Amino acid sequence: MLYQIKQYIKFLLKSTNQHGVHSPFVYNLVTKCFYDSTNYPAYKHILNYKKELLKNKTNIKVTDLGAGSQILKHTKRHVSDMAKNAGTTYKRAKLLHRLVRYFEFDNILELGTSLGIATQAMHLAKPKANITTIEGCPNISEFTIKNFEKHILKEHSRNINFINDNFDNAIKNLKSKTFDLIFFDGNHQKEATLQYFETLIETAHNDSVFIFDDIYWSKSMTEAWETIKHHPKVTVTIDTFFWGFVFFRKEQVKEHFVIRV
Numbered sequence: 001m002l003y004q005i006k007q008y009i010k011f012l013l014k015s016t017n018q019h020g021v022h023s024p025f026v027y028n029l030v031t032k033c034f035y036d037s038t039n040y041p042a043y044k045h046i047l048n049y050k051k052e053l054l055k056n057k058t059n060i061k062v063t064d065l066g067a068g069s070q071i072l073k074h075t076k077r078h079v080s081d082m083a084k085n086a087g088t089t090y091k092r093a094k095l096l097h098r099l100v101r102y103f104e105f106d107n108i109l110e111l112g113t114s115l116g117i118a119t120q121a122m123h124l125a126k127p128k129a130n131i132t133t134i135e136g137c138p139n140i141s142e143f144t145i146k147n148f149e150k151h152i153l154k155e156h157s158r159n160i161n162f163i164n165d166n167f168d169n170a171i172k173n174l175k176s177k178t179f180d181l182i183f184f185d186g187n188h189q190k191e192a193t194l195q196y197f198e199t200l201i202e203t204a205h206n207d208s209v210f211i212f213d214d215i216y217w218s219k220s221m222t223e224a225w226e227t228i229k230h231h232p233k234v235t236v237t238i239d240t241f242f243w244g245f246v247f248f249r250k251e252q253v254k255e256h257f258v259i260r261v
Contacts (some may be wrong), residue, residue, distance in 0.1 A: 007216040011241045015258040025249065026257055027235060033102040034095070034240075034261050046093050049120055049151065064136040077145065083115055088185075092242065093121040095261065096183070096211075100125035103209065105180035110134065111167055111196065112186025112213075114162040116144040121162060122183075124244035134163045134170045136186065167192070171199055179203045185213040190220035197228055204233075210246035215239065229256060 018030045056079040063075075088096070100108070106129050108122055113135035120137045122131060135141040141164035148160070162169050167187060183199055189191060193212065204210070215225040225244050229237045235252040238245040240261045 003219060004216050007222065008241060011216075011239070011258065012260075015239075015241075015260045017260055020135040021133070021257060021259070023236070023252065023255060023257075025252060026238065026255075027049060029102070029238075030259060033098050036098050036102075040094075040097065040101075042121070043094055045124060046097065046117075046121050047090055050083065050087070050090055050093070053087065053115055054080050056080055056083070058143065066159065079115065079178060080182070082140075087115050088121070093117050097121040097125045099209070099211075100129065100181070101172055101205075103180065105129055105209075107176055107178065107180050108132070109174070109176075109179045109200070109203075110189055111183045111184050112136075113144055113162065113183070114140060114185070116148055116187065117137060118183060119144075119160065120148075122181075128131065128159060130159050130161070130176070132161045132163065132174065132176065134165065134167060134186070136164075136166050138164050147230040158206065165175045167196060171196065174203075177203060178205055179208060180205075181209050181211070183211045183213070185211075188214050188221050190224040193221065193224040194227060197224075197231075201233060203229070204248050206248055206250055208248055212244040212246070215244040 018027055018035065019095040021027045021030055041172060058079045059076055060079060060082070061076050096118055102119070104126060108129055108131045110119060110122070110131065113119055113133040117135050119131060122129070135144065141162065145162050163254045179200070182203070184193065184196060187196070197210070212228070214221060216222055228234065228244070228246060233248055234246055235249050235254050236247040237256045
């Protein structure tokens with residue numbers, strides 16, 4: 001936690017808003033998506049889903065295949081505690097929703113379904129988009145699938161493919177060969193993050209976007225982020241502290257931005 005506090009202070013000193021951005025692509029992304037103040041109807045559904053999870057006292061035996069939680073240390077956890085301490089925040093879920101709307105992604109991969117908060121936000125942004133979401137813990141996966149069937153999945157439920165497996169196996173067996181968006185939100189270890197990045201970069205095209213969650217989770221995660229930033233296929237990167245954005249646009253000069261969101 002001390003590491004994160006120190007890094008956040010550094011972030012605040014380095015970060016800027018749209019006024020410090022000279023790239024038209026990034027400027028438009030920041031002003032039209034990051035800072036979009038539209039109150040989209042889906043926000044109400046995202047908030048209600050989050051509230052339902054925060055009230056849910058179901059006890060789940062959790063199998064942590066990644067770095068685990070920095071707060072929840074018990075293997076048996078209440079859904080409400082997981083939603084509060086480990087689930088995607090309402091603010092980030094809204095941003096993810098706006099991102100899918102802005103770029104109109106058709107093919108999405110999520111590493112780390114968890115309780116499905118991010119999955120729902122992306123699905124509501126473009127219901128016809130194909131979402132493949134992977135969860136390593138069988139009990140969390142079972143809960144989330146049943147919860148989606150009860151509360152969310154309607155007309156386009158067939159477009160969400162839930163996979164319960166460890167990431168290594170699931171990635172090897174992916175049916176899609178290209179993804180427009182990959183959300184890395186399930187393993188906060190340096191070696192695993194870099195391994196998944198190196199493997200999945202083969203599925204990226206010029207307009208693909210990779211998002212890495214918790215790039216300041218630990219010193220080693222920040223080291224992984226630094227390695228990703230300098231990869232030869234990566235052009236533009238954006239550090240928002242809680243997420244790291246990666247772009248592969250060949251028409252862009254290699255540049256890094258630190259943006260307050």
